[in-house]
Amino acid sequence: MKIQILAFLPELLKHLFRKTATVDYPFQKLVAPEGFRGTPVLYPEKCIVCKACVRDCPAEAIEIVPVSETEKKFKMTIHNDRCVHCAQCVDSCPTDAMGMNKEFELAAFDRHNLKIDYVYVKSTPVPRTPIATNTPKTEN
Amino acid sequence: MEEFTVPIGPQHPALKEPISLRMTFDGEVVKHVDVRLGYNHRGMEKMAEERSYIQNLYLTERICGICSHSHTTCFAQGVEKLMEIEPPKRGLYIRTLVAEIERVHSHLLWLGVAGHEAGFDTFFMYTWRDREIVMDILESISGNRVHYAINTFGGVRRDISETQKQTILDSLSLLKQRTDYYANIGTTEPTFVARIKGVGKLSKELALSLCAVGPTVRASGIKSDVRKDDPYAVYNELPFEVCTADTGDVLGRVVVRVNELFECYKMIEFMLKNLPAGDIAVKAPRRVKENEVVSRYEAPRGENLHYIKSNGTDKPERLKVRAPTLANYPATVEMLKGCFIADIPLIFAAIDPCICCAERMVELVNDKNGEANIVSFSDLKKLASEQYKKCGNKPEPVSIAKQLEKIRRKS
Incomplete structure (x- = not known):
């Protein structure tokens, strides 16, 4: 093994004239890539209240409670303080009513402020049209 | 001279995670080491018994932040065996691809840490800057930098597009160039080599008898690698060599990891160019019939082992995790004996310890x-x-x- 004196020096000098590698964060932001798993969102018009997301969520961050049985009204609460952003709810949903947006700046002073409530009327289940993607769905 | 005992940790600036090392010194020289664990026990195995398999997939991912894919793949492989399903070829290729990209990121991270512990912070800054390239690749493939969540039972959750393939190949050429440079620096820079050469010696016989794993055992000249010894996923189709070094010191561990980086690049390139067409996943059942399985996986730090016992329900009866760091503790004790106080952080960092992975109970x-x-x-x-x-x-x-x-x- 040969030992090289000052092997590091050329690289060091080169770096004197290079742009900084970091980003000036709060003032300058990087763009999240396509398919980034940010915050879960519900599209209430598609939800059939099958609770597949509630059952599969590893962080128990989704809660669905009935508001009015006669009107078939339900309330879904997404606890973003517990969410681990795995997007399993998106995979489990049989009607594609769950999605992920690109929001990642979720800091808050109170964890209860991170809750998101959706109050909606249960939609009637329609047979799912076969989609070209191979996203696996878990069995009900 | 009288011998004295110094407790290092559980809270200590040299350690990033809580572990207690009680050392007996004779002057500057370490005579005896007593490793005490249990400061970071999280009760994950018990938690796993109360969750369904699909929930456990994300729980096992959180055993470790650096080798997150290792734990899910190990768990998923085991559960797939229990479910008697075979993931399609394309799914396995993508799974292995993420595994190798993760190895690149883990080894680059370790190189930086080794530089930092040796007092060579410029090296640390450079490797960690270039590690960002790998993190960006992982983020673009899976949607997250750290917890990729690409695995599911019966395959993977996301496909790779042609444009993604091209960007990965482009980034790889840059990474190769940088790794060439690090290989050169890591083995020829006189101050760095003088600091790590001959430190933390572990002989071939000791490494074998103490059951060390991963780069630690390979740096002592033993060709031990689960990917070659007991090939899982698609490793029997990939072109790669098991890298070893015969010095058995920290320098050897640097050499092994740098050489492994080149092997990773070779494998990633091969996988991207020979990605088979077809489905990425098959449907998996929710319930698993009664059985038990041991799943092995070569994580960046060494052999990872999951034991899963099913009982016919949708929750496992028992999950036991043996993380690579735990297997390396006995060898670390031997490495530390006879070294100087100033070498302790360097030797301890050389096994790439992940304490929160290793915390289990007897x-x-x-x-x-x-x-x-x-x-x-x-x-x-x-x-x-x-x-x-x-x-x-x-x-x-x-x-x-x-x-x-x-x-x-x-x-």
């Missing part, structure tokens, strides 16, 4: 009535010495529960 189960006892290390030691005193050199089966009761009553 549980004794009576084979007659299935009664379980959680035993502290000191109790176990007392038990062992008492049992041997009783039966001379020939150990005889004695009721463990009774003995423990006796010890507890005494203390």
Whole structure:
């Protein structure tokens, strides 16, 4: 093994004239890539209240409670303080009513402020049209 | 000179995670090391018993932040065996691709840490800057930098597009160029080499007898790699060599990891160019019939082991995780003996310790009535010495529960 004196020096000098590698964060932001798993969102018009997301969520961050049985009204609460952003709810949903947006700046002073409530009327289940993607769905 | 004992940790600036090392010194030289664990126990194995398989997939991912894919793949492989399903080829290729990209990121991270512990912070800054390229690749493939969540039972969750393939190949050429440079620096820069050469020696015989794993054992000249010895996923189709070094010191561990980086690039390129067409996943059942399985996986730090027992429901009966760091502790104790105080952080960092992965407990189960006892290390030691005193050199089966009761009553 040969030992090289000052092997590091050329690289060091080169770096004197290079742009900084970091980003000036709060003032300058990087763009999240396509398919980034940010915050879960519900599209209430598609939800059939099958609770597949509630059952599969590893962080128990989704809660669905009935508001009015006669009107078939339900309330879904997404606890973003517990969410681990795995997007399993998106995979489990049989009607594609769950999605992920690109929001990642979720800091808050109170964890209860991170809750998101959706109050909606249960939609009637329609047979799912076969989609070209191979996203696996878990069995009900 | 009189010997004295110094506790290093559980909270110590040299350690990033809580572990207690009680060291006995003779002057500057370490004479004896006592590793004490249990400061970071999170009860994950118990938690796993109360969750369904699909939930556990994300729980096992969170055993470790650096080798997150290793734990899910190990778990998913085991559960797939229990479910008797075979993931399609394309799914396995993507799974292995993420695994190798993760290895690149882990090794680059370790190189930086080694530089930092050796007092070579410029090296640390450079490697970590270039590690960002790998993190960006992982983020673009899976949607997250750290917890990729690409695995599911029966395959993977996301496909790779042609444009993604191209960007990965482009980034790889840049990474190769940088790694060439690090290989050159890591083995020829005189100050760095002088700092790490001959430090933390581990002979071939000791490494073998103490069951060290991963780059630690390979740096002692033993060709031990689960990917070659017991190929899983698609490793029997990939072109790669097991990298070894024969010096058995920290320099050897640097050499092994840098060479492994080149092997990773070779594999990633091969996988991207030969990605088979087809489905990425098959449907998996929710319930798993009664059975048990041991799944092995070569994580960046060494052999990872998951034992899964199913009971016919959708929740596992038992999950046992043996992280690579735990297997490397006995070897670390031997490496630390005879070294100087200033070498402790360097030697300890050289096994790439992940303490929160390794924290498990010892549980004794009576084979007659299935009664379980959680035993502290000191109790176990007392038990062992008492049992041997009783039966001379020939150990005889004695009721463990009774003995423990006796010890507890005494203390």
